[in-house]
Amino acid sequence: MRTRGSGVGSRGSSRESGTGSRGSETGNGPDAADLLATTDNLAGSAPTPDTRHATPAEPNWPLLYTVVLAELVTLIVAFYAFTKAFA
C-alpha cells in the first residue's frame, strides 16, 4: 500500500492519479518514463510508442471540474429560458 497523500487536496495527487501505476510503483524517485520523456523533449524528437503510453498527459483537474460546473450552470439557464419561452 502506498504511503503518499490520499490524492485529495495534496500535491501528491497528480502523480498518484496519473501515471503512478506504471512509473512509480517501486519508489519515490523520478520515474524512468518521466526521464525518458524529458530526454525526448530536450532532443526535440517524437516520443517512442513506449514513452507515449507511459506518460499520458495529466488532465488539469481544477479546469475539468470548472468545465463540468459551467456546463451545469449553462444547462440550468438554458432550461429556464426554455421553460419561460414556451410557457
Next chain:
Amino acid sequence: MRPVDWIVLIGTLVTIVSYGVWKGRHRKNLDGYLLAGRQLQWPTIALSIMATQASAITFLSTPGQAYADGMRFVQFYLGLPIAMILLAIVAVPIYHRLKVYTAYEYLETRFGPKTRVVTASLFLAQRGVSTGLTVYAPAVIVSLLLGWNIHVTNIGIGLLVIAITVGGTKAVSRTHVHQLLIALAGMAVALTIAIRSLPTDVSLFDALHVAGKMGRLNVIDFSFDLKTPYNFWSGIIGGTLLMLSYFGCDQSQVQRYLTGETVQQSRLGLLINGMIKVPMQFFILFVGAMVFVFFQFTAPPLFFNSAAQNKVVKTRFASQYAALEQTHAATFASKRNGMREMLAAMHSGDNVRAAAAAFRVRALQSIDADTHKAAAALIAKADPAADTNDTNYVFLSFVIGFFPAGVVGLLLAAIFCAAMSATASGLNALSSTSVVDVYRRFISCDANDRDCVRMSKMLTVFWGLVSIGVGEFASHVGSLIEAVNRFGSFFYGTILGVFVLAFFFSKVGDVAAVSGAVVGQIAVALCAIFTNTAYLWWNAVGCVVGVLAALVIQTFLPGVGSRVSGVGEAET
C-alpha cells in the same frame, strides 16, 4: 408484433448476450472477475456508469412521466454533476489507493467490521429488491401490452441477464456500451417518429408551444417547496446527496469505476457521466413531451393500460366505462379544435385570442384528467389488483400503435437492453458484496481466488433467481421510476452519512458510526411515515441526522484513532 420485429428483437438480444458470454470467458482470479483486472479506460467506464443508471424503467417510465407531469423530473438529476466532482476528488483516490473490491470493504479498514456488515446488509436488502424491480418493470409492461405471459417474460429477462453477468465485470461493462448505444438509438428513432407523425400543418415550433402551454415544458421551477417532488432546490440539495450516495456508496456503481486502470481513468469516467447525464435525461423527457403533443392531434385511449381496459369492459361496469369513453372522445375533439385555434391565432400574431384559446384548452385538459381519474377508479372497482397508474404504459402504447414494422422490434430491443444493463450491474454488485463482504470475510476467510470466483458465479445465479422472484411478487408500484427512487432514497441518506463520517471525521469509531446510522434510518422512517416531505429530502435527513447522531454519541465513548486515512490524512 410482425415477423420483422421479432427478427430485430431476437437478433439484437442474441448478439448482445453472445458478446457478453464471449467477453466473460477465462476469468480465473478475483481481480479479473470482479474488477475486470482494473484495466478499463474512461470511455467504457463512463458508458457503463450511465448504462447502470439507465434501466428499462428510465426508457419506459420517463417519457410517460413527461406526458403526465411535464419535464420537471429533469431537476432530479441537477445534483449529479456536483456529486461526480465531489466523488472524483474524495472517493476515487481513496478506493484506488486501498485497492478495495467493494465500498463496504473500505468501511472496515476505516471503522471496523460492524459498520461494514451494517452497510453491506443495507445494500444487499435495498439492491436485491431494486434489481427485482428492474427486471419486473419492463416484463409487466411489455407482457400486458403485447399479450405475452408475464411469468415467461420476467423469467426470460432474468435468465438473459444471468447469462451475461456470470461472465464477470468485464463482460458486464463491455456489453453496457452496446446496450446503452442501442437504447439511445431507439429513443432517437422514437423522437424522430413522434415529430414526423404530427399533422403536416403543425411544425416543431408549434409542437413546442402546444407542450409549453399545456405545462409539459416545465423544466425548471425555482420555487422552494418541501412538498413538491421536483424543483430546483430539491434537485440541487436532495439530488446531490442522493447521487453522492448512489454513486459513492452503492456497489453497483462503485464497481463500475473501480475497474479503471488509474485514478485518472475512473475520475474521467465519472466526470463524463456528469456532463452527459442531464442532457440525456432532458432528451428522454423531451420524447415524452413530443408524445404528449402527438396525442393532442391523434386520439389517445382513455386508459393506456389496454389490458386493464379490456378487463373492465367485460364487467358490470362496462356501460359506465363506455360513457366515460364518450366524454373522453368529445373532450378530445373540442381540445383538438382549441389547439388549432390557438396555433392559428399565434401564427396571425393575435396574442389575446391565442391566450384565450390556451385557457380554454387547459380547462378541457382538466376535464379530461377528471375523466381519466374516474376511469382509473372504475378499473380499480372492476379489478382491485389492476395497475391504475398508466404512466408507464404511455410510451410503449405509442410505439406499438404507431411505429412501422421493424422499428417496434428495435424499440423493444432497446428496452430489453436497458433492462439487462441495469440488472447486470445490480447482480454483479450483489454477488461481489456477498463474496467479499460476507463469504470471504466471515465464512471462508482462507478461500483462494478460484474458490471466490466460483462462489461469485454461484451467487450471481442466486441473486438472479432472487430478482426473478421479487419480480414475480411485485405489483402496485405506481410510476416505476419514482418507486425505485423512493425506495433508494429511504436507505441512501443513512449509508451516505456513514461514508461522510469515514471520509471526514477521523475521531468517530465503529460503535458511534453504526449507532448514528440506526438513528438516521429511524429519522428517515419517521419523516416518510408522518410527514409529506418529498422523498428527495429523505436523503438529506438520513445523512445529516446520522452524522450528527454519530458525532454526539462519539463524545460519550472512549476516543478512537483512525485505522485508515480519510480525506487528506496520512495513513496509519
